Amino acid sequence: MNSPSFWLDSLGPIERRPPLAGDIEADVAIAGGGYSALWTAYYLATAAPEKRVVILEAEYCGFGASGRNGGWVSGQFPVAEAKLARRFGAAAATAMQHALGETVDEVGRVAAREGIDCDYAKGGTLSLVRNPEQLRRARTDPGFVGAGEAKAICGATDVLGGVYSEHCAVLHPAKLVRGLASVVEGLGVTIHEGTRVEQIKTGQIKTRLGTVTAGTVVRALEGYTSGLAGYRRELAPVYSLMIVTEPLPGEFWERVGLARRETFSDERRMVIYGQRTADDRLAFGGRGAPYHFGSRVRPEYDQVPEVFEALRATLTELFGIDPPIAYRWGGPLGIPRDWMPSVGLRDGLAWAGGYVGDGVAAANLAGRTLADLILKKDTALTTLPWVNHRSRRWEPEPARWVGINVGLKATALLDAWDRRRAA
Template identity: 45%
Template sequence: MRKGEISFWWQEIGLPAPRRQLEGESEADVCIIGAGYTGLWTAHYLLAADPSLKVLIVERRFAGFGASGRNGGWLTGGFAWAHDRYAKDRGAGPVRAMVCAMQDTVAEVLRVAEAAGIDADICRTEEVMVATSPAQEARMQAEAAARASWGEAGRIRLIDATDLARRIRIPGARGAMVVSGVARIQPAKLVAGLARLVEAQGARIVEGTAVTALAPGLVTTDRGLIRARTILRCTEGFTAELPGHRRDWLPLNSAQIVTEPLPQAVWDKIGWAGNEILGDFAHAYCYCQRTREGRIAVGARGVPYRFGSAIDREGEPGDETIARLRAILARHFPDAAGARIDHAWCGVLGVPRDWCASLAFDPATRIGHAGGYVGVGVSTSNLAGRTLADLTLGRESALVRLPWVNRPVRRWEPEPGPPSRLARIGNWLTGR
């Protein structure tokens, strides 16, 4: 079994050839920090609107090194938000607008991928969230009702155990929530394709270059200064490492394993012919996909929060995490329990104090950011890219009025020392 090495997705297509590092002082109209989906989508929409812009993307390792090259490949239009709490304070209208805008992201990602010829094993499908206990069933019903009330009624339905078994056979399943209008992707192929796309549009990506500080008009890196009128921080789960941002978002890990390609005899027993993205309503919920080659990828929050917001680099999960993921595989797919595990890896995601994503842009300093997606950023990063582009260009679009833009954000408390309250919360969040 390979462990870490960034992710299975990257090993499947081969790590990219390194791009050039920054060499000395540089200038740009817009400097984007971080070449994951957020940074790359932002560059794409900026250059689509104004091809004359000088856009420079600064990446510490390589484009797609972070969560964008490691995730579960669920493109769902879901996002991290406290609908009820927000509606109570500010009204239901903005929440509905955000839900609606997020649902558009799936079609928009597919549209751009198709137009740009990005082959990311994209499969339009449905999301199937399984309940395997009465408590999970109750959570499923509550979530389906809540999401329907916020404008998703047209794409959400509940199915019983018999209907589920016709599609996918999960032992002990009592039913499932089905969400239509989603897609499965190969995440590294998408991020690699986006990087090529923005370069073709005229953006410059420098890799192996770490940003160490930023101030209005000026980005400091370990390889020289960059002067830029607009600076956009797109560092998500790594943000805690930047000076002044240690407590913005808690870096939590999510981990995955992938089996060998399974023989047809096993698929005949499991079903799953529709390539649905599959999860459950367990507290430490899982997310699975059937890959293009007929492997099963299983993901879950597994690695605990690391003291001092320490961030894993190469994506190597611990043995305990791998054992927990194997147990989920065996529980949901006993016919695949004996399959060889080819790869295990993990990645970091940003969790804000209130578990709600945020995006900000200050027209005075012209510094902006987006992130804190709490592990549902594949679609949210697309909305972020379009919105950061509009804010940078001064466009008064409907996107810049969505409720996550420039919302007040509370930071995490300081970490006194192990075993800290923050570490305990982190471990609780990861199901420990």
């Protein structure tokens, strides 16, 4: 594999755009070349084409989570609606959920309008219930369905029910991010790849290759935020890993279903996530890789053999197969201390991120919101509860390393306890 993921590798060789070549000026300068950066640039360029927008990306657009994720365009928010309601009020919590649900369709609309063929399909998502403890927790969810209905969607083993939501679509993430980069470039946005951002401050983004001076500076680095000077404790980079099978035969899909390419997971506490790709593979991922001391992000952390084996074993358990694995990869995602994603603009510095792994849809909503904030528009988006939210910083090391890894271990132990009680 020559690329960081199956998705990127399936596109063939990637040609990098030219790096920054000295000091320049812009109206808006964006650090990062993933979904958040590109959606912000897209909505700015369509609403205010006279604005000079510049994107600076350390590698190439989609190198990070935007080209490695599970391909879920999910209306889920990492903070439960009830918790949002307690903090911000019921109306604000409902508005947040409604905006994310609508965003699932917005991603599909823009992809179709701009001719981005990213294998988008909206079939919803099903979280399988597969032991009595999961059943006890899931019965109270408004989306709960019985065993028969759940099996008709996803014919996994030991299905006792499921939790279904229509607010999810599936796509090929690298096709979206690379296609979106080409679209914004066509709208007049300048993209400099191979240009690592070293410092952000009011009015400036500094790199070794030059400085971009701009009225608004946007930080959109997600899991790579910790590598930026002064932002080490802003977001914790936690790794999620994935595998993808070879294309699976028709008889498998006749048994398993996922006929509308519904995404799937189950009700265990340790996150797993899967999709049926457009070419009939299973793409499957999950958490469980360790957090690395000092919020370090390194290429070798993308490969954790024991986690890959656990993912393969989970597919065997779920579907009764020993699947041929074609690709294995991983990458960091950004987690704020209170698990609350945010988007905002203060004193010329804007930001978006902390999506806790649900960023494909949220980044689009963030891009639309940032465009409104930068253009000083008062809209329904600029009043959502995540706007200008500030999470407290993560603890200094070694407390950060101990706390996050103990949390990961505890989550795995609770799932194991549920399985033992069901045996």
